[in-house]
Amino acid sequence: MLKKLFTQTKRDVTGGNGRSSPHLIDLRQIVKSYKTPAGPFLALKGVDLEVDAGEFVAVIGKSGSGKSTLINMLTGIDRPTSGEVIVGGVPIHALNEDEVALWRGQNLGVIFQFFQLLPTLTLIENIMMPMEFARLHSPDERRERALDLLEMVEMAEQADKLPSAVSGGQQQRVAIARALANDPAVLIADEPTGSLDSKTADTIFQLFEDLTAQGKTILMVTHDRDLASRVSRVVLISDGEIVDRYVSQALQTLDDKQLAQITARLEPVTYAAGTTIFEQGDRADKFYIIIRGEVEVVKQFENGTEMVTAVLDSSQYFGEIGLMNDAPRGATVRVAADKDAALVSLDRDTFATLLDGNDLTHDVMAQLMRERMTTNHILSLVPSLNAPEFAQSGTLTGHRYVEPGKTIFKKGDEAKEFFIIIEGEVEVIQPDQNDAVVARLDSGQYFGEIGLLRGGKRMATYRAAADRPAGAFLVAISRQRFVKLLDESQLSEKDLARVMVRRMR
Structure with missing residues (x-):
């Protein structure tokens, strides 16, 4: 049945004017700017994203971070101000409205938080609708395929019921079946478990895992950090930028699964220029990675003088010494005076899990920690350079x-x-x-x-x-x-x- 349901046929609506890319999804330098009464607002700032066939990717970030704008670029609902959106070799950004609608119906499946099933149609009719819209299959074939899809999500016995007659979890199963109706290469799931209880959400997630095992590519927007940590890859968006690449550069010893688990737990935070992140002597409670901007590490001496012992920038980290030694902060860290800084942080428990799960990462951090502590010790013995x-x-x-x-x-x-x-x-x-x-x-x-x-x-x-x-x-x-x-x-x-x-x- 699965071979029958999912043929992975590539459909081209561009007349053969596709673009070469080794990736199923390829976003290149995407910028999206909106006009507001206060001036232009940059929702996406030169975003690059590559997703290969069969990946299960979670897209996470705070409200207003750019998640929805990114998804709208992929679905063709919105267009970039500049940059290229290429999906399956098709330049989505270059299609006209009719071409985008046809391409979306044949190549993309979208799953919504609140299901969006048509209330006056039965469950099976809801699944048949995308096939009718795309003019795929005969009427009998549409019904047969819809039944097969309902059976796959364990809803075949409810085929002739209206959406109001089944539970929220069951409606979401049907919504997934509807998204699969035209055998799309890519599924976009926008908060698909947001309105479900944890047990039902876990069941839906398992269904997604089964679909990726069968070759589907899924991008799931979610606020659920526990679910996000279980996918093959996490894309973290903060202030219109994808920041997980900075994390991978900072923590190069992590494998893909560990990187996904850690990224799902990161909390983005922005500090204004000159702001103190923590003071020397504070309790160590977080580990930080720099995404943008610079921070100064300042050693304060007993005679009241201080010295900037390091200036750290993007893809560098700090805060590990106090956590690894279970000791107060050994220096003050503040944002450089000339510009804001964007960081991501891990809490103490997640940082400990990171080290426990990867001996190599522990050794690398311990080595750098010893070096930084030695530097601090040397500088603590050196009076002010201006003395x-x-x-x-x-x-x-x-x-x-x-x-x-x-x-x-x-x-x-x-x-x-x-x-x-x-x-x-x-x-x-x-x-x-x-x-x-x-x-x-x-x-x-x-x-x-x-x-x-x-x-x-x-x-x-x-x-x-x-x-x-x-x-x-x-x-x-x-x-x-x-x-x-x-x-x-x-x-x-x-x-x-x-x-x-x-x-x-």
């Missing part, structure tokens, strides 16, 4: 700016300084490997300790990343001061060697 004694001592080189692509030191140079990156990125290069970039370090990390600890020459070439137009801002500490800091602190060479060994691999 008169340091301006005169010659033991602290001070702030240094390095232009993009410029060398900081070369392999073989004498090791004279230790560096902490405040902002930007630094590339580690091995000349013996055709100048291969073997590592990239970013703000809050340090380098230069290898040559100092070994009392000799530089083991690699370091330069400001060529692809970061802002260059790199560093704090440089002289050999004399570096040695003194180690002597004065509880840090051992092993603390620094943990990072040193990783860089030399």
